[in-house]
Amino acid sequence: MAAAMENENIIRLSVFLGLLILFSALEFVIPRRTMPGSKPKRVLANLSLVVMSSIAVKVLLFTTTGLFAIWVAENDLALLGFQTPFLLAIVLLDLIIYWQHRIFHVVPMFWRLHKVHHSDNAIDASTALRFHPVEIVLSILVKFAAIIVFGIPVLAIVVFEILLNATALFNHSNIKVPFDSILRLFIVTPDMHRVHHSVIPTETNSNYGFNVPWWDRIFGSYVAQPERGHQDMKIGLSQYEGGETSLLKLLLMPFKRSP
Numbered sequence: 001m002a003a004a005m006e007n008e009n010i011i012r013l014s015v016f017l018g019l020l021i022l023f024s025a026l027e028f029v030i031p032r033r034t035m036p037g038s039k040p041k042r043v044l045a046n047l048s049l050v051v052m053s054s055i056a057v058k059v060l061l062f063t064t065t066g067l068f069a070i071w072v073a074e075n076d077l078a079l080l081g082f083q084t085p086f087l088l089a090i091v092l093l094d095l096i097i098y099w100q101h102r103i104f105h106v107v108p109m110f111w112r113l114h115k116v117h118h119s120d121n122a123i124d125a126s127t128a129l130r131f132h133p134v135e136i137v138l139s140i141l142v143k144f145a146a147i148i149v150f151g152i153p154v155l156a157i158v159v160f161e162i163l164l165n166a167t168a169l170f171n172h173s174n175i176k177v178p179f180d181s182i183l184r185l186f187i188v189t190p191d192m193h194r195v196h197h198s199v200i201p202t203e204t205n206s207n208y209g210f211n212v213p214w215w216d217r218i219f220g221s222y223v224a225q226p227e228r229g230h231q232d233m234k235i236g237l238s239q240y241e242g243g244e245t246s247l248l249k250l251l252l253m254p255f256k257r258s259p
């Protein structure tokens with residue numbers, strides 16, 4: 001099993017890097033908006049955060065969600081008493097992540113962490129990497145809880161993690177997607193998720209979904225388009241207008257008073 005998990009890591013990393021390169025290239029070919037500020041500085045800061053976050057996950061947790069799912073399954077520990085079927089498990093994980101994201105916007109302690117992601121004053125594929133390491137650790141703990149309560153099968157957790165990486169890279173990317181209005185009936189598109197990165201609070205607190213767009217529609221958090229249009233809308237948080245690109249400042253941001 002350990003060898004299989006090694007492969008999982010290699011597959012995840014390849015899919016992730018491949019898509020990051022693909023969407024970054026597409027951002028050159030079919031850009032949606034002209035971007036403000038210094039792209040190299042932003043991308044470097046966002047990349048450093050993903051490296052830090054990965055190290056935090058490996059060092060602090062010693063294990064991955066996949067290994068945990070195997071352990072729960074082998075020892076029959078699921079509180080539900082049985083394993084949730086594969087497809088249902090994927091949908092359930094997506095619903096849990098939706099609510100986790102919503103709660104991270106509302107509870108001040110969690111918002112301190114999540115605002116690091118929102119303090120980027122532009123949005124492209126690299127923004128999908130910009131999460132505070134502590135937020136990444138908390139997300140993993142939420143998945144651990146889901147695994148032990150619902151008996152999420154290992155394949156579902158692995159597929160879900162890959163899907164989540166892929167859709168996050170896609171829906172943060174600055175690309176013009178054809179047939180957006182049809183596509184967003186099935187998947188969160190860049191135009192849909194960009195609304196969530198608007199400085200206008202009613203827009204920041206909308207469109208929380210990462211994979212399927214249905215939760216926002218069901219739970220009343222769906223906003224179709226940014227009030228000021230995709231080109232003119234301001235991205236980020238008003239208190240970090242210049243965008244924050246220093247790695248140290250990003251890491252310390254949750255522990256400092258808001259400017």
Ligand SMILES: [Zn+2]
Pocket residue numbers: 101105114118196
């Ligand atoms: Zn958010």
